[in-house]
Amino acid sequence: MATASNQCLDCSVRDTSLCGGADTDDLAALSAIGRRRTLGAGQVLTWAGDANLLCANVVAGILKVTAATANGREQIVGLLFAGDFVGQPFTDDSTVTVTALSESDLCIYPRERFERVLGKAPGLEHALLRWTMAALDNARERMLTLGQRGAQERIAGFLLDLVDRASPGGPSNVISIDVPISRGDMADFLGLTIETVSRQLTRLKGMGAVALPRGGRTILVQDRAILEALANLG
Amino acid sequence: MATASNQCLDCSVRDTSLCGGADTDDLAALSAIGRRRTLGAGQVLTWAGDANLLCANVVAGILKVTAATANGREQIVGLLFAGDFVGQPFTDDSTVTVTALSESDLCIYPRERFERVLGKAPGLEHALLRWTMAALDNARERMLTLGQRGAQERIAGFLLDLVDRASPGGPSNVISIDVPISRGDMADFLGLTIETVSRQLTRLKGMGAVALPRGGRTILVQDRAILEALANLG
DNA sequence: CGGGATGTTGATGGCAGTCAAGCTCGGTGG
DNA sequence: CCACCGAGCTTGACTGCCATCAACATCCCG
Numbered sequence: 001m002a003t004a005s006n007q008c009l010d011c012s013v014r015d016t017s018l019c020g021g022a023d024t025d026d027l028a029a030l031s032a033i034g035r036r037r038t039l040g041a042g043q044v045l046t047w048a049g050d051a052n053l054l055c056a057n058v059v060a061g062i063l064k065v066t067a068a069t070a071n072g073r074e075q076i077v078g079l080l081f082a083g084d085f086v087g088q089p090f091t092d093d094s095t096v097t098v099t100a101l102s103e104s105d106l107c108i109y110p111r112e113r114f115e116r117v118l119g120k121a122p123g124l125e126h127a128l129l130r131w132t133m134a135a136l137d138n139a140r141e142r143m144l145t146l147g148q149r150g151a152q153e154r155i156a157g158f159l160l161d162l163v164d165r166a167s168p169g170g171p172s173n174v175i176s177i178d179v180p181i182s183r184g185d186m187a188d189f190l191g192l193t194i195e196t197v198s199r200q201l202t203r204l205k206g207m208g209a210v211a212l213p214r215g216g217r218t219i220l221v222q223d224r225a226i227l228e229a230l231a232n233l234g
Numbered sequence: 235m236a237t238a239s240n241q242c243l244d245c246s247v248r249d250t251s252l253c254g255g256a257d258t259d260d261l262a263a264l265s266a267i268g269r270r271r272t273l274g275a276g277q278v279l280t281w282a283g284d285a286n287l288l289c290a291n292v293v294a295g296i297l298k299v300t301a302a303t304a305n306g307r308e309q310i311v312g313l314l315f316a317g318d319f320v321g322q323p324f325t326d327d328s329t330v331t332v333t334a335l336s337e338s339d340l341c342i343y344p345r346e347r348f349e350r351v352l353g354k355a356p357g358l359e360h361a362l363l364r365w366t367m368a369a370l371d372n373a374r375e376r377m378l379t380l381g382q383r384g385a386q387e388r389i390a391g392f393l394l395d396l397v398d399r400a401s402p403g404g405p406s407n408v409i410s411i412d413v414p415i416s417r418g419d420m421a422d423f424l425g426l427t428i429e430t431v432s433r434q435l436t437r438l439k440g441m442g443a444v445a446l447p448r449g450g451r452t453i454l455v456q457d458r459a460i461l462e463a464l465a466n467l468g
Numbered sequence: 469c470g471g472g473a474t475g476t477t478g479a480t481g482g483c484a485g486t487c488a489a490g491c492t493c494g495g496t497g498g
Numbered sequence: 499c500c501a502c503c504g505a506g507c508t509t510g511a512c513t514g515c516c517a518t519c520a521a522c523a524t525c526c527c528g
């Protein structure tokens with residue numbers, strides 16, 4: 001067991017992931033059922049509607065959680081970063097599709113064994129509860145955005161979220177963000193079209209709020225105050 | 235303690251609420267910190283931004299969970315029925331407002347004491363985890379609706395949800411629904427305006443999918459198949 | 469250097485929001 | 499008993515935002 005848990009103790013998301021809520025014994029149990037796997041950009045981890053066979057922790061990379069309508073319109077209902085939990089314990093079928101947006105490393109657990117470990121490790125279950133409640137809170141904020149805010153507010157708010165994720169404490173006024181996702185994914189995340197996202201970004205450029213070097217995925221936030229004024233946050 | 239838990243054993247939501255996951259000892263602990271309270275229609279249980287002082291189970295009635303933008307636009311991010319859990323354990327400030335839509339009975343627990351009971355009752359915490367995951371799943375489905383579906387699809391889907399809630403097994407073709415909320419709340423729930431909701435309902439009436447006696451809150455679903463065709467469910 | 473994926477820009481149209489008027493119904497008080 | 503009133507709902511006219519369709523630019527990879 002000592003060797004098994006050592007690989008967890010070295011893990012880069014040891015403290016930020018669920019495992020932060022696990023004591024040494026719990027970690028050993030988790031470690032015994034987990035295995036590492038790398039997903040290439042675009043690869044799918046789980047499909048909506050398929051049997052729900054696995055849970056995982058994100059060790060590195062970015063993934064999207066998507067739901068789709070019958071006629072093929074897609075909504076990104078969540079983004080996952082290093083330290084986030086993936087999966088739907090206690091349900092038999094997946095309701096969402098999880099896809100890697102960039103090359104990603106995961107620590108994967110067979111779902112039923114993961115549930116059994118949870119049942120014996122209250123600390124872990126507690127950590128998962130807190131994570132799930134935070135995700136719910138996040139989902140509620142996004143419902144507000146999708147239901148009530150205009151395109152400009154959605155974009156500005158999204159950029160502010162990226163800034164805060166990139167530099168949690170940094171009140172620096174000019175910040176370079178490496179936007180982790182394509183325009184298309186931004187659109188699916190915000191409930192807009194690619195064209196509207198593009199237009200709003202050039203509009204922000206015109207206002208001096210951002211700069212868009214080379215038209216790529218790097219965004220330079222030049223005036224946070226403008227974004228905040230436009231975002232209309234609650 | 236026997237007397238304390240007896241009042242719980244008689245509770246009408248004993249099996250459908252969180253308490254279904256509690257053994258006799260846990261129930262006694264819960265019962266010791268809980269007290270009943272009735273809210274009139276329109277009364278607010280918790281305000282977004284206020285100190286987060288309580289959690290509760292819904293014993294009877296209907297409540298809405300709302301978030302609002304800085305300029306006052308409101309989005310209903312959840313509806314609560316008998317058996318549902320209310321509250322945000324482990325966070326210091328409420329992020330949402332909870333308001334009774336009809337006269338409602340709640341079983342209220344001071345938040346910190348509730349958390350302490352949770353810590354000693356893994357069965358309860360497990361039940362809360364499952365409830366929260368179900369709520370998250372629900373929230374994801376609603377993000378799909380708010381981000382991708384048109385007004386007609388939203389209305390049709392909402393009516394189908396009401397039908398399924400009212401008669402879970404009943405495949406009867408003509409169903410009377412007592413819509414529990416006003417047009418305004420329907421609009422806030424679906425991310426639409428009152429006028430659009432009204433127009434879409436009369437449109438459905440024109441198609442023969444529903445009947446709207448007296449323009450009130452009763453809706454007669456006359457042709458479920460039409461609604462399903464319009465809802466475009468995933 | 470070519471070709472496909474990704475992003476930008478433009479023209480147009482439709483769906484839902486806004487503003488406004490009228491209707492229905494339940495309640496209240498003269 | 500009826501007149502009045504106000505809240506909630508419906509309907510209409512108009513506007514505006516964003517989706518759609520389309521063409522073009524740019525970047526990346528071979």
